[in-house]
Amino acid sequence: MKTCEEYEGFELGPIRPPSEAKSLMLRITRNCPWNSCTFCGLYKGQKFSIRPVSHIIKDIDVIRYYVDEIQKIMAQSDGAAHHQYMNLMAGQPESDRMALHAALIWVQGGMQSIFLQDANTLIIKPDDLVEILKHVQKSFPQVERITSYARSHTIARISDDDMACIAAAGLNRIHIGMESACDEVLDFVKKGVDKKTHIIAGQKVKRAGIELSEYFMPGLGGVTLSRENALETADALNQINPDFIRIRTLGLPENVELYKDFQSGSFIKPGDLPMAEELLLLLDNLNGITSTVKSDHILNLFQEVEGRLPEDKERMTAPLRAFLAMPPEEQLIYMVGRRTGIFSKLEDLYDSELRNHAEKARIAHRVTLDNVDDFTLEMMKQFI
Numbered sequence: 001m002k003t004c005e006e007y008e009g010f011e012l013g014p015i016r017p018p019s020e021a022k023s024l025m026l027r028i029t030r031n032c033p034w035n036s037c038t039f040c041g042l043y044k045g046q047k048f049s050i051r052p053v054s055h056i057i058k059d060i061d062v063i064r065y066y067v068d069e070i071q072k073i074m075a076q077s078d079g080a081a082h083h084q085y086m087n088l089m090a091g092q093p094e095s096d097r098m099a100l101h102a103a104l105i106w107v108q109g110g111m112q113s114i115f116l117q118d119a120n121t122l123i124i125k126p127d128d129l130v131e132i133l134k135h136v137q138k139s140f141p142q143v144e145r146i147t148s149y150a151r152s153h154t155i156a157r158i159s160d161d162d163m164a165c166i167a168a169a170g171l172n173r174i175h176i177g178m179e180s181a182c183d184e185v186l187d188f189v190k191k192g193v194d195k196k197t198h199i200i201a202g203q204k205v206k207r208a209g210i211e212l213s214e215y216f217m218p219g220l221g222g223v224t225l226s227r228e229n230a231l232e233t234a235d236a237l238n239q240i241n242p243d244f245i246r247i248r249t250l251g252l253p254e255n256v257e258l259y260k261d262f263q264s265g266s267f268i269k270p271g272d273l274p275m276a277e278e279l280l281l282l283l284d285n286l287n288g289i290t291s292t293v294k295s296d297h298i299l300n301l302f303q304e305v306e307g308r309l310p311e312d313k314e315r316m317t318a319p320l321r322a323f324l325a326m327p328p329e330e331q332l333i334y335m336v337g338r339r340t341g342i343f344s345k346l347e348d349l350y351d352s353e354l355r356n357h358a359e360k361a362r363i364a365h366r367v368t369l370d371n372v373d374d375f376t377l378e379m380m381k382q383f384i
């Protein structure tokens with residue numbers, strides 16, 4: 001895309017995966033080129049654009065400059081570092097202050113990784129991406145990991161040769177929001193991709209030697225397609241064998257289209273119990289793969305459902321089975337404790353102090369077995 005826009009300084013996009021907390025963010029595109037998924041409100045109302053390569057190169061150079069300055073200040077270590085940071089910041093425009101802050105966080109985090117923003121970096125021309133990656137490598141040769149989000153639809157259209165060039169230039173981890181591989185679910189939530197394309201894209205990333213994270217969203221099929229959501233997704237994941245399978249339970253904020261479907265009754269959101277069943281069904285049906293399962297999102301009911309397949313499958317599924325076998329009153333206390341942030345894992349239920357807090361929260365919020373799903377929905381909105 002040709003553009004004559006002026007460079008207005010270092011830019012930061014709105015989000016990164018939880019695993020990129022220590023990474024430097026480099027904004028390659030703005031917002032999402034698809035922006036139609038009915039469960040996603042991240043970029044609603046925001047126009048997609050591709051930043052000129054020259055602007056991104058300038059961003060990289062600005063970060064290199066501030067990294068050098070920060071390292072000089074650190075090397076002096078005469079106790080006046082804070083004062084010198086403030087001097088460096090003084091009088092700078094907002095974008096430079098943002099760049100300095102980003103550089104500082106990155107230096108403190110060890111400067112090992114970079115995350116390319118926003119939602120689908122691979123939509124830019126492969127040659128442009130290669131040029132950017134090469135400049136990153138030249139400027140920061142110590143970087144071990146460069147990561148991006150990407151849509152399956154986009155990756156499926158990139159040739160194997162181009163993917164190989166992108167990998168050789170340094171992109172070594174891609175996160176794909178698969179969410180589901182059930183075509184009916186994908187259609188309903190307007191994901192703009194089907195199961196076959198998910199599989200083609202995932203296999204292509206793996207063939208290029210790029211580490212692949214695929215996200216699964218329990219609950220996205222609603223009550224009606226819960227089983228299909230688990231089984232079809234497990235089948236696709238079995239054909240891809242991604243390095244990571246990341247669980248990200250459906251949340252339903254009021255600003256997304258799916259919330260309107262929920263209000264009209266055309267989408268029936270499963271509560272925590274059926275979502276636990278759905279996750280168990282997925283895990284039970286992951287076969288013949290060596291992926292690592294991660295549960296690194298606050299909306300997940302169980303943070304401990306993590307491990308490597310196949311050896312950790314029993315251990316990973318144990319808390320789900322235990323939870324589903326509990327008396328309803330015990331399940332209720334766990335759900336309230338988890339959704340209020342008191343519990344992070346099932347065994348917290350047996351910590352008398354935490355359990356006491358959870359029981360008090362249940363009473364304070366008047367949560368019963370009849371209204372727990374409404375309570376959960378409200379609590380989850382606070383974390384989105």
Ligand code: SF4
Pocket residue numbers: 032033034035036037040041042043119151177
């Ligand atoms: S592709 Fe990703 S960022 Fe874009 S609308 Fe869908 S879920 Fe949101």
